[in-house]
Amino acid sequence: MEKYKLIGPITQLIGLEKLSLKGSVKDENLNLIENAGILIRNHKIDAIGSYSELKEKVTALNAKVVMVELKANHVCVPGFIDAHTHICFAGSRARDYAMRNAGKSYLEIAEAGGGIWDTVMQTRNATQEELSHNVIKRANLLLKKGITTIEVKSGYGLSTPEELKMLRAIKNANLNTEADLIATCLAGHMLPKDYEGDHQSYLEHISNTLFPILKEENLSNRIDAFIEKSAFMPSDIYPYFRKAKAMEFDITVHADQFSTGGSEVAVNINAISADHLEASTEDEIEMIAKSNVVAVALPGASIGLGCNFTPARKILDAGGIVAIASDWNPGSAPMGDLLTQATILGTFEKLSNAEILAGITYRAAAALNLSDRGRLVPDMLADFNLFETDHYNEIFYHQGKLTPAQVWKKGELIYSTHR
Numbered sequence: 001m002e003k004y005k006l007i008g009p010i011t012q013l014i015g016l017e018k019l020s021l022k023g024s025v026k027d028e029n030l031n032l033i034e035n036a037g038i039l040i041r042n043h044k045i046d047a048i049g050s051y052s053e054l055k056e057k058v059t060a061l062n063a064k065v066v067m068v069e070l071k072a073n074h075v076c077v078p079g080f081i082d083a084h085t086h087i088c089f090a091g092s093r094a095r096d097y098a099m100r101n102a103g104k105s106y107l108e109i110a111e112a113g114g115g116i117w118d119t120v121m122q123t124r125n126a127t128q129e130e131l132s133h134n135v136i137k138r139a140n141l142l143l144k145k146g147i148t149t150i151e152v153k154s155g156y157g158l159s160t161p162e163e164l165k166m167l168r169a170i171k172n173a174n175l176n177t178e179a180d181l182i183a184t185c186l187a188g189h190m191l192p193k194d195y196e197g198d199h200q201s202y203l204e205h206i207s208n209t210l211f212p213i214l215k216e217e218n219l220s221n222r223i224d225a226f227i228e229k230s231a232f233m234p235s236d237i238y239p240y241f242r243k244a245k246a247m248e249f250d251i252t253v254h255a256d257q258f259s260t261g262g263s264e265v266a267v268n269i270n271a272i273s274a275d276h277l278e279a280s281t282e283d284e285i286e287m288i289a290k291s292n293v294v295a296v297a298l299p300g301a302s303i304g305l306g307c308n309f310t311p312a313r314k315i316l317d318a319g320g321i322v323a324i325a326s327d328w329n330p331g332s333a334p335m336g337d338l339l340t341q342a343t344i345l346g347t348f349e350k351l352s353n354a355e356i357l358a359g360i361t362y363r364a365a366a367a368l369n370l371s372d373r374g375r376l377v378p379d380m381l382a383d384f385n386l387f388e389t390d391h392y393n394e395i396f397y398h399q400g401k402l403t404p405a406q407v408w409k410k411g412e413l414i415y416s417t418h419r
Helices: 051-059 094-101 106-111 116-125 128-144 160-174 199-209 211-216 234-246 262-268 282-290 299-305 312-317 338-349 353-359 362-367 393-397
Strands: 003-013 033-041 044-050 064-069 075-078 080-082 147-153 180-188 222-226 250-255 273-276 294-297 321-324 384-387 406-409 412-416
Touching (some): 033 051, 080 338, 080 362, 094 106, 128 147, 128 160, 128 412, 160 211, 199 234, 262 273, 294 362, 299 338, 312 338, 321 338, 338 353
Parallel strands (some): 250 273
Antiparallel strands (some): 003 033
16 A cells, blocks of 8 residues: 655645746746645655645555644645755864954965865864764754755765775765755865876776776765865866766856856856856856756855855846855855745845745756756655745745754655654
């Protein structure tokens, strides 16, 4: 006998089923379902619709049905997806933050022992078990905020053994949290200070020694690199990405954060996403918008560094795809609060609530090349959040202060404020 769950009545349910992947989205296109229900079967959504009609449907089924009745007003939205994080790290860079706010430059902070290399050394000194524990702790914190899928990058190892340590820690963490962790190899984060060759030879070494093990151990199917004057130039990175594509890795790019060039690589290499884009000009905006590359805005980095936001409004108006992620990392984006950051981006870039919600759900899923989540429609994973309020506008109005009353993952209640 098949098992079903019926959850409702839900004051407002936003399934996002009819919204486009590309371009601007208006709030009036959200297609709210009032007094709704969600019918779940085998961890997936079987049906959404009128709660009373779904009750009639399940009574006619020759099946076991678990009824989950909601007593208060609730708004239901898909589980949030954070498509860009660096939550596998050890240590803190609080000193960097203080120095930056006191007016010190990136170079001055690095010369004082800060910067990415500081985190590299602290992460190298941590054990795989310690890193895994850190990832689990941070993932569970995000889960309580409704983030049911989390991308997690390596990139603080910067050698084959240390990158493997990080990615194995992420893989182990994924087995020990209810969230889905999507691992990305960011061995191309910067040229390690202790590497005795040049940029090209480092990338060639990594691709030859690390890529095969990623496939063999199923550690990651995503390759990322930081294209910037302080990291890798486009000419350095093309052979690296071409080899990754030949091995059937998905490509994502840290692009146009401080200078342009990375987004062009992303488009030319047909990357899944180009992330950051704070420095993108009209030329880059047009190029990205005409492609299928997902532009991932990272407002946490803009807040942390005090720099421009990703030109999300212009990209959307030009017909592009915009996802929003937290960039949680120990240096430039230590907040790690996706909903707060997304609503702040919405304020400065004049995004509709529909565009903010799309950016942290189905468009974020597209940035991870995932087609089984991000919308509440039949056959999608039953990942969703219930907010105790009577209107979806309240979620964004409170800028992250209104958190989910319930978080459901694959049809199971994994967090509730009422427990």
